[in-house]
Amino acid sequence: MYQIRRATMSDTNLMYNLINKYADEGKLLHRTLNSIYENLQCFYIAESNGEVIGTVSLHILDKELAEVRSLTVSSNHFGMGIGSELVKVVVDETKKLGVKTLLSLTYQVEFFNKCGFKSIEKSSLPMPKIWRDCLHCSKYSNCDEIAMVIDVF
Numbered sequence: 433m434y435q436i437r438r439a440t441m442s443d444t445n446l447m448y449n450l451i452n453k454y455a456d457e458g459k460l461l462h463r464t465l466n467s468i469y470e471n472l473q474c475f476y477i478a479e480s481n482g483e484v485i486g487t488v489s490l491h492i493l494d495k496e497l498a499e500v501r502s503l504t505v506s507s508n509h510f511g512m513g514i515g516s517e518l519v520k521v522v523v524d525e526t527k528k529l530g531v532k533t534l535l536s537l538t539y540q541v542e543f544f545n546k547c548g549f550k551s552i553e554k555s556s557l558p559m560p561k562i563w564r565d566c567l568h569c570s571k572y573s574n575c576d577e578i579a580m581v582i583d584v585f
């Protein structure tokens with residue numbers, strides 16, 4: 433059994449470990465502990481028996497566009513629906529906030545397709561806002577992530 437809830441400060445070390453384990457594998461961007469602290473109110477976690485088994489954050493980019501960031505599920509909990517439930521939580525939050533479109537920059541195309549996202553050309557996105565957080569990524573100059581979006585209303 434697990435529950436999805438907003439993250440709190442006591443979750444941050446476990447969140448950091450989970451996110452950066454996948455970041456080391458090149459699957460998403462690294463987060464510093466400080467960036468997790470500063471954006472704590474944007475994070476939800478999945479928790480089971482006091483352990484953080486999933487993370488997701490919602491980052492607003494402009495009036496009509498928000499981004500799913502730092503989506504993780506611990507590997508021994510893959511395939512249980514936790515990832516898609518974390519995405520649903522941020523889709524619902526995006527809708528509540530009145531932001532029309534949710535973006536993911538990802539390699540997990542099939543997973544996001546199943547969550548209702550569609551691939552789009554990166555050139556149609558407001559690049560400066562998106563790339564600001566990519567400046568420290570080793571793939572910056574030749575990013576091969578796929579841009580996928582869902583309109584939430």
Ligand SMILES: CC(C)(COP(=O)(O)OP(=O)(O)OC[C@H]1O[C@@H](n2cnc3c(N)ncnc32)[C@H](O)[C@@H]1OP(=O)(O)O)[C@@H](O)C(=O)NCCC(=O)NCCS
Nearest residue numbers: 454459503504505510511512513514515516538542543546
């Ligand atoms: C991507 C990730 C979050 C998926 O989490 P999950 O909890 O295993 O996903 P779910 O169980 O909710 O899967 C939902 C559906 O997507 C499918 N799916 C999940 N991961 C998949 C993958 N890598 N490739 C193809 N299909 C996938 C599942 O089979 C399931 O399909 P179904 O509804 O037909 O049964 C998880 O694999 C992960 O943390 N990966 C490493 C970090 C990462 O890549 N994060 C994404 C950054 S954008």
